[in-house]
Amino acid sequence: xxxxxxxxxxxxxxxxxxxxxxxxxFSGNSFPSGANYVVFSATDKSLNALNDEIVKKxxxxxxxxxxxxxxxxxxxxxxxxxxxx
Amino acid sequence: xxxxxxxxxxxxxxxxxxxxxxxxxxxIITKKFESYINxxxxxxxxYIYEKNLKGDITKVVDVSYDSFISNNWVTIIRFxxxxxxxxxxxxxxxxxxxxxxxxxGVIKKGTPKKWLTWAINNIKTRxxxxxNNFFA
Numbered sequence: 001x002x003x004x005x006x007x008x009x010x011x012x013x014x015x016x017x018x019x020x021x022x023x024x025x026f027s028g029n030s031f032p033s034g035a036n037y038v039v040f041s042a043t044d045k046s047l048n049a050l051n052d053e054i055v056k057k058x059x060x061x062x063x064x065x066x067x068x069x070x071x072x073x074x075x076x077x078x079x080x081x082x083x084x085x
Numbered sequence: 086x087x088x089x090x091x092x093x094x095x096x097x098x099x100x101x102x103x104x105x106x107x108x109x110x111x112x113i114i115t116k117k118f119e120s121y122i123n124x125x126x127x128x129x130x131x132y133i134y135e136k137n138l139k140g141d142i143t144k145v146v147d148v149s150y151d152s153f154i155s156n157n158w159v160t161i162i163r164f165x166x167x168x169x170x171x172x173x174x175x176x177x178x179x180x181x182x183x184x185x186x187x188x189x190g191v192i193k194k195g196t197p198k199k200w201l202t203w204a205i206n207n208i209k210t211r212x213x214x215x216x217n218n219f220f221a
Contacts, residue, residue, distance in 0.1 A: 014122040
């Protein structure tokens with residue numbers, strides 16, 4: 001998968017994440033403002049493997065890093081796992 | 086004679102709740118959300134927006150596309166609606182990091198939520214152009 005495809009797929013996911021974060025279902029109170037997110041697709045394993053590499057690179061940047069996993073659950077479309085806090 | 090009402094310095098109208106004068110800005114409580122989302126090892130998008138108590142987006146504070154260059158994140162283009170309408174700030178080039186501001190080609194109508202979506206789509210479709218022009 002080229003970096004361009006990774007970019008476009010991730011921006012689609014980030015838009016869904018942003019849409020969820022702007023909804024009333026997401027409180028996000030436990031996450032610090034300015035946290036870095038790496039998105040993971042519910043279905044695209046090859047994208048997720050590439051995004052794991054992003055986590056490895058950004059883990060030691062000194063900023064909070066959170067993995068955001070897309071789910072198939074309509075009530076909870078995203079779950080989160082802090083990597084660096 | 087009744088107590089003299091103090092006018093708010095900025096606003097002309099005074100809002101009363103339960104007969105208690107309120108500053109108009111107190112009614113509009115917004116919460117700021119900041120998210121930095123990594124797209125590739127060298128690219129990320131930043132969303133900063135404000136929501137009111139209802140959960141409606143009231144302001145697109147920032148939608149930025151950043152590139153990781155020489156161990157630093159550099160903002161290539163940034164959209165915001167700070168002055169009530171969407172516009173962008175774009176860096177001229179890697180050799181001239183000054184920002185220029187423009188509204189050319191930017192959506193004029195709609196809600197802040199629509200502006201947010203528009204800015205995201207713009208970055209998605211044009212990020213390579215922005216990046217190539219930046220390095221040109």
